[in-house]
Amino acid sequence: MSPTDFTRRDFIKLSFASAFGVSYSGWMPRLALAAEGTKPKACILLWMAGGPTQTDTFDLKVGHANGGPSKAIETAVPGIQISEHLPGVASQMKDLAIIRSMTTQEGDHDRATRLMLTGHRPGQEGVNYPSLGSLFAKELGDEESDLPAYVSVSPFRFGFSGGPGFLGPNYAPLTVSGESDDPEARANLSVENLKPPAGVTKESLERRMEISKFLQDDFAVRANSSSTRTHKANFSRAMRMIASNAKGAFKLDEEPAAIRDKYGRSRFGQGCLLARRLVERGAAFVEVTLEGWDTHADNFNAVKRLSGTLDPAWTTLMTDLRDRGMLGSTLVVWMGEFGRTPKITATTGRDHFPLAWSTVLGGGGIKGGQAIGSTGAAGTEVADRPVKIADFYATMCAGIGVSPEHENISPEGRPIPLVERGGKVIEEIATVPPKKKA
Amino acid sequence: MVVKLAFPFLAVVLLQAAIAAADEPAATSERMSTENLAIWIDERFAEAWQESNIVPPAEVDDATFLKRSYLDLRGSIPSVSEARDFLDYGSGHRRALLIDRLLNERRRPDKHADRTAAHWATVWRRMMVPGNTPEAQMAVRLEPWLAEQFVANVRYDEVARKLITATSDGQAMVVNPRLGPQGTGPALFYQAVGGKPETAASSVSRVFLGVRIGCAECHDHPFASWKQKDFWGMAAFFSGIKDGSVGDLQVARIRPENSPTEYTAAFLGDAGAVISKGKTPRQALADWMVAENNSLFAATAVNRVWQHLIGHGLTESVDDLDKASPAERQILDQLAKLFVESGFDMRWLITGVCKSKLYQRECAAMVQADAEPPPGQRPIKTLSPEQIFNSLEQALSLPIARADDSARFNGLRTQLIARLNEAASNKPDEFRAGIPQALLMMNGRLTVEATDLNQSRTLRGVLDSPFLDTDGKLTALYLATFSRPPRDDEKQFLLEHIRQQAGEQQQQAYAEIFWGLLNSPEFVLQK
Numbered sequence: 001m002s003p004t005d006f007t008r009r010d011f012i013k014l015s016f017a018s019a020f021g022v023s024y025s026g027w028m029p030r031l032a033l034a035a036e037g038t039k040p041k042a043c044i045l046l047w048m049a050g051g052p053t054q055t056d057t058f059d060l061k062v063g064h065a066n067g068g069p070s071k072a073i074e075t076a077v078p079g080i081q082i083s084e085h086l087p088g089v090a091s092q093m094k095d096l097a098i099i100r101s102m103t104t105q106e107g108d109h110d111r112a113t114r115l116m117l118t119g120h121r122p123g124q125e126g127v128n129y130p131s132l133g134s135l136f137a138k139e140l141g142d143e144e145s146d147l148p149a150y151v152s153v154s155p156f157r158f159g160f161s162g163g164p165g166f167l168g169p170n171y172a173p174l175t176v177s178g179e180s181d182d183p184e185a186r187a188n189l190s191v192e193n194l195k196p197p198a199g200v201t202k203e204s205l206e207r208r209m210e211i212s213k214f215l216q217d218d219f220a221v222r223a224n225s226s227s228t229r230t231h232k233a234n235f236s237r238a239m240r241m242i243a244s245n246a247k248g249a250f251k252l253d254e255e256p257a258a259i260r261d262k263y264g265r266s267r268f269g270q271g272c273l274l275a276r277r278l279v280e281r282g283a284a285f286v287e288v289t290l291e292g293w294d295t296h297a298d299n300f301n302a303v304k305r306l307s308g309t310l311d312p313a314w315t316t317l318m319t320d321l322r323d324r325g326m327l328g329s330t331l332v333v334w335m336g337e338f339g340r341t342p343k344i345t346a347t348t349g350r351d352h353f354p355l356a357w358s359t360v361l362g363g364g365g366i367k368g369g370q371a372i373g374s375t376g377a378a379g380t381e382v383a384d385r386p387v388k389i390a391d392f393y394a395t396m397c398a399g400i401g402v403s404p405e406h407e408n409i410s411p412e413g414r415p416i417p418l419v420e421r422g423g424k425v426i427e428e429i430a431t432v433p434p435k436k437k438a
Numbered sequence: 439m440v441v442k443l444a445f446p447f448l449a450v451v452l453l454q455a456a457i458a459a460a461d462e463p464a465a466t467s468e469r470m471s472t473e474n475l476a477i478w479i480d481e482r483f484a485e486a487w488q489e490s491n492i493v494p495p496a497e498v499d500d501a502t503f504l505k506r507s508y509l510d511l512r513g514s515i516p517s518v519s520e521a522r523d524f525l526d527y528g529s530g531h532r533r534a535l536l537i538d539r540l541l542n543e544r545r546r547p548d549k550h551a552d553r554t555a556a557h558w559a560t561v562w563r564r565m566m567v568p569g570n571t572p573e574a575q576m577a578v579r580l581e582p583w584l585a586e587q588f589v590a591n592v593r594y595d596e597v598a599r600k601l602i603t604a605t606s607d608g609q610a611m612v613v614n615p616r617l618g619p620q621g622t623g624p625a626l627f628y629q630a631v632g633g634k635p636e637t638a639a640s641s642v643s644r645v646f647l648g649v650r651i652g653c654a655e656c657h658d659h660p661f662a663s664w665k666q667k668d669f670w671g672m673a674a675f676f677s678g679i680k681d682g683s684v685g686d687l688q689v690a691r692i693r694p695e696n697s698p699t700e701y702t703a704a705f706l707g708d709a710g711a712v713i714s715k716g717k718t719p720r721q722a723l724a725d726w727m728v729a730e731n732n733s734l735f736a737a738t739a740v741n742r743v744w745q746h747l748i749g750h751g752l753t754e755s756v757d758d759l760d761k762a763s764p765a766e767r768q769i770l771d772q773l774a775k776l777f778v779e780s781g782f783d784m785r786w787l788i789t790g791v792c793k794s795k796l797y798q799r800e801c802a803a804m805v806q807a808d809a810e811p812p813p814g815q816r817p818i819k820t821l822s823p824e825q826i827f828n829s830l831e832q833a834l835s836l837p838i839a840r841a842d843d844s845a846r847f848n849g850l851r852t853q854l855i856a857r858l859n860e861a862a863s864n865k866p867d868e869f870r871a872g873i874p875q876a877l878l879m880m881n882g883r884l885t886v887e888a889t890d891l892n893q894s895r896t897l898r899g900v901l902d903s904p905f906l907d908t909d910g911k912l913t914a915l916y917l918a919t920f921s922r923p924p925r926d927d928e929k930q931f932l933l934e935h936i937r938q939q940a941g942e943q944q945q946q947a948y949a950e951i952f953w954g955l956l957n958s959p960e961f962v963l964q965k
Contacts, residue, residue: 128569148873163570169861169872193877197886204950207935211954214931219959223801225818227869231959238876414653 040364040400041329042279043136045287046272046314048336049156050294051112053350054358054379055342056303057083058371059100061379066342069300077369085307088315094369095318095327096362097429101373101382104338104389107352109294112337117162119393120420127416130165130408132396133285135418137171139402140284146240146247148174149284153189153271156291166410173287176250176274189250189267189274194242209239247281249274262316269313276320279330293336297347321363331364331399342379356382359392364399367429390423398430405435469780475790478776482769483796483814492812495800500525501922502965503533503798508921509821509964510747511540511792512550513557514828518917525923537792541785552589559584560824561746566645567630568864577630583623594739594782595728598646600624602724606684625684628676635676635692636669643672643706646727648738648759651706655694663760664706670694671704675719690719707760728782734759736774737767740787744770747791749819749867750811769813801965819964820869823858826962827851833919833956834888835895850884869963879957889953891945897952901945908936911948919955 060083061067072081075093082090082098089096106112106121114122118129130138133150141149152162152173164171176189196205216232245251252260252270255277263269268290275286290310295302314334321327339357340350356375362368373385387395394404397418404423407415425432470478487494498506504524508516516524524536543550559581567577587597604624631641640652654669670692678686690703690713703719705711705726713722727735738759745751752770753762762770780786791797801818802811811817821829827845830836837844845851857878863870879885887893891901900906900914912932916924924932932951939947955961 163860169870169875172860172872172874174873191877192874193881196881197890199890204946207947208950208953211932211935211951212957215954215958215960218928219963223818223959223963223965224803225801225867225963227818227820227867227963228959230869231871231963234871234873234876235957235959238873238880241873242877242880412650412653 039329040331041140042283042326043140043285043331043333043364043396043400044272044275044279044317045132045285046310046332046334047155047287047289048293048310048334049289049291050336051109051338051340051352052293052306052336053295053299053303053340054100054356054375055340055350056300057086057307058098058358058360059375059379061342061377064377064379066344066379068344070303080369080371083303083307085304086311088311092315092318092362095322095366096332096360096368097366098371099359099361099373099387099392099426100356100371100375101385101387102339102357102359102392103382103386104354104357107338107354109337109352112352112354113162115389116335116337118165119389119418127410127414128165129416130167130171131162131173133162133173133287134164134167134171135408136285136400138167138408139406140400141171142282142284143170145282146237146244147249147278147281147283148172148241150174151176151275151278151283151286153274153286153288154267155287156289166416167408176271189252189270191246191250194246196242205242212239249277249281249283252277259316259320262312264309264312264316266309266313268309269316272313272317273320276317276324276326279326280324295340295349296345296351297349299340299344299349318362327363329364331366331396332362333396334360334362342375356380361395361399361429365401365430366395366399370429372426372428387426388423390420391426392423393419394423394425395430398425398432401433403433403435469783469786470776472786472789472793475776475786476793476795479773479791479794479796482772486769486813490812494796495802495815497795497798498800498965500533501920502800504536505921506964507533507536507540507792509825509829511537511554511557511788513553513560513822513825515832515919515921517832518914521917521921533798534793537789541789552585555585555588556581557824557828558588560822562588564822564864565742566627566641570859570862573630573632576626580624580626580630588784591783591785594777594784595735596782598728598735599724601627602642602646602727603718603720604628604684605686628679628684633679633681635673635679636694638676638679639669639672642676642723644757646738647706647732647734648741648757649706649734650757667701668704668706668709670699670701671709672706674701674703675723678719686718686720730778733771733774736778736782737770739782739784740774740777741770743784743787744791746866747788747797748814749817752813754810766813817867818869819866820863821962821964822866823855823862826858827854829961830854830884830888830956833896833961834884835899835918836884845884854878854882854884879962885953885956888956889949891949894949894952897945897949901948908933912936912951915948915952915955919952920960 055061055066056068056070060070060072060081062070062072071084073084073087073090074080075082075090077093080093080098082093104112104115106115111122114129117131119132119135120127120129133152137149143149150164150171150173153176155162155173155175162173164173174191176191200208212235216235220228220232248254252273255273260270260273263273268288271288275288278286290306292302292306318327318332321330321332338352338354341353342350345351356379373387374383375381376383397404397406402418404419404425405417406419407417410416483494501521504521505515508514508520524532539548540550540554544552562584563577563580566580567574587600601624604627606625627641628638631637636655640650640655643649643651649664651664651669651672654664654666673694674690674692677690677692678684691700693700703713703723705713705723708726711726713719714725717725726732729735738756741751741753741756741759745756752773753759753766755761759767777783777787796814799815802815831838831845831851836846838846840847858871858875861871861875888896891897896915896918900911900918903911903914906914909929912929913923916922916928935951936944936947
């Protein structure tokens with residue numbers, strides 16, 4: 001916890017809960033998991049901006065009018081079928097758990113994004129809720145690392161931008177832009193302002209750093225304050241990132257061409273490769289966005305195209321993580337802000353539908369090879385095992401080994417839980433981490 | 439060396455003193471002069487420090503005072519020539535004269551007063567609608583109206599009244615001659631904070647009374663004494679705010695969503711007070727709020743001015759005045775009373791504070807981590823994103839006209855402020871930044887252009903000048919960024935750095951130094 005975040009917070013002295021929350025950082029459950037040999041270290045979020053259809057991906061209704069032309073295929077797990085356009089993902093099913101009974105209330109892009117990314121309904125009591133990446137970066141991240149804990153690759157969102165909220169700028173995402181008009185082109189993934197301008201030589205950079213050090217040390221003596229220290233720490237961190245070029249994470253050319261091809265030469269595909277490299281180098285939370293899922297028209301062609309980008313990238317990510325022994329310590333989350341209507345519209349599209357939709361969890365502490373809940377023949381409502389946002393968040397927390405009862409303290413001294421009250425871990429797919437005894 | 443023009447300048451100084459004195463808030467029979475206010479402030483704190491055995495810090499040197507007053511009042515560092523003028527031409531009263539000019543000078547080319555009013559409008563807007571959401575950004579359109587109030591030095595109780603009772607019906611679009619149509623005046627405040635009675639009540643209570651009742655929306659406040667009925671009693675005044683329009687209902691009542699209870703309007707902490715007939719609910723609220731005996735209103739106004747100028751309010755938390763101890767409130771309440779007697783005169787208050795010896799003292803030396811300065815002593819302050827842009831604009835000698843594709847108008851300013859805002863704190867004594875902000879200052883477009891020998895106006899100006907030797911060039915760079923000349927130890931280190939580069943490379947050395955200065959803590963932190 002940064003020394004600058006909670007200075008002069010006398011309210012902390014007043015509350016038992018806050019004293020509990022300030023010291024408890026979720027290390028206990030992680031120790032317990034370490035004893036089992038799996039220590040969660042990271043989370044990768046595959047964010048499907050726009051709201052991905054469930055009826056044409058993970059919860060098909062073949063034979064029903066709502067199913068449309070989508071066909072299903074068997075997966076590596078007997079009894080679980082998914083879309084024919086996701087054959088690679090199907091082969092990974094043993095390590096994935098599909099939640100078919102997600103049910104949330106928000107059908108507006110901005111509000112739904114906020115809900116899925118913070119775990120809380122928007123506008124409640126003026127709390128500036130941190131986004132998932134910031135929350136998990138705080139639990140998993142290493143403050144001394146040369147890489148920021150939370151990296152967001154080619155973000156695209158409707159409205160809500162997913163910031164650190166009250167956790168402060170130490171947990172803000174580092175944005176990696178994905179500017180490329182040609183989706184098949186070598187992805188142009190870069191961090192804004194990371195590279196010094198072309199004319200600046202290595203020697204010049206070193207001289208600049210010498211001058212900076214002189215000025216900083218001098219100021220630190222003459223004007224000692226927490227602000228001065230924060231400036232210095234942040235500056236040093238940025239300089240280390242520049243000097244190590246973000247630990248070389250962005251040098252995708254280092255990877256064999258074959259691997260890059262397997263991920264797919266799309267922005268999303270190369271973004272997933274980048275995510276794996278970032279996690280290898282110590283990033284705690286990486287999100288990679290694939291946008292275009294808001295298929296109000298021409299749903300089936302769009303989904304086929306998107307699946308063609310998603311399938312190789314996700315499949316290769318899973319196999320890559322497994323081959324490197326990282327799958328057990330990396331939670332993988334696949335979701336959007338809501339699902340889409342089972343009923344097909346006049347424009348051959350599907351509209352927003354938060355009442356019964358699908359998300360997928362895998363890796364980390366998740367027991368894969370399962371499909372939780374069902375939505376009945378028509379898919380218009382949850383028939384069995386409804387999973388609300390709080391339950392989903394509780395399960396993700398379990399997936400990275402953090403107790404769902406964990407709280408952060410807001411600057412006003414209020415304990416803000418990671419999981420909204422009442423959220424229950426889906427016990428079929430994750431174990432509830434033990435909570436610290438008072 | 440700098441050329442001195444002794445006599446003509448002195449004449450100008452005396453003339454300006456006369457003009458400044460004429461514009462300055464005068465001492466009337468009901469209130470003390472600003473000089474006496476300054477003395478009063480010094481006396482109060484001398485007593486307080488003596489009681490606690492605190493030795494007050496020494497007075498700052500002229501360069502520190504120059505930068506401090508420019509940033510606090512005008513929101514930007516001075517230009518090199520403004521700095522040279524102040525530092526090189528001595529007069530016993532130059533500090534007081536500077537304060538007067540920054541607050542009151544309306545003549546071209548400086549037009550300090552307008553820039554000061556614009557800066558205070560930004561400060562006030564940031565205080566009224568904090569945060570980085572799109573709604574908060576909407577509040578930027580409040581600034582032209584706020585600036586008008588500051589320029590005309592409208593009484594603060596009037597400003598509060600106008601804001602509290604603002605309606606969106608029949609409001610003419612405020613048209614700023616330079617920037618085009620702007621929002622809808624003060625009513626925009628309600629939309630910027632959320633457009634609902636609950637958010638209005640929460641914001642108005644915090645902004646004007648310095649108390650946070652937001653927690654009590656859903657349950658009785660855990661730490662303070664506000665109950666749910668207190669919150670909804672205040673929200674009832676704003677029941678006419680809904681669906682994007684800002685108006686008043688005949689009868690001020692409100693029923694919270696999903697609640698069977700209907701609440702009638704009740705003044706916070708004063709529920710027994712009667713709401714006079716013949717006024718709209720918000721007019722009644724405004725009357726009650728700005729009344730002389732409302733201890734929270736004047737004290738909060740004074741506290742906020744103090745927080746901006748000194749860096750830290752007179753009480754520990756400016757937004758939790760209800761939690762301040764009587765000891766903490768002693769000086770604050772006395773000063774608030776003087777403020778009321780002055781006619782809620784903001785310019786009088788600001789002038790008095792800035793002319794005090796207290797304002798001219800060094801920052802408190804804080805040896806421990808997270809230590810707080812003793813009351814009345816300054817912490818190191820951080821520059822706001824707007825101040826950082828203004829200071830960069832000044833240090834980089836950027837063009838400021840629209841026709842010149844200036845950073846102020848072509849989107850660079852918006853971008854820089856947005857990025858810095860992502861991390862910025864609401865409190866002047868808290869520096870916050872993340873890696874994207876650091877990278878922006880190090881490698882962002884403005885910095886890259888500023889340190890490019892071909893593109894940088896400042897570097898070209900300094901390096902091409904035939905009048906400046908090495909020492910003079912270094913001094914010019916320091917004056918441009920830090921508003922002070924380099925100290926001997928700094929000169930020693932940096933001149934060595936310059937000497938190490940031969941011939942062509944020497945120019946590069948200055949570029950590297952300029953980069954170092956722009957990225958040093960001294961540029962974004964304020965002593």
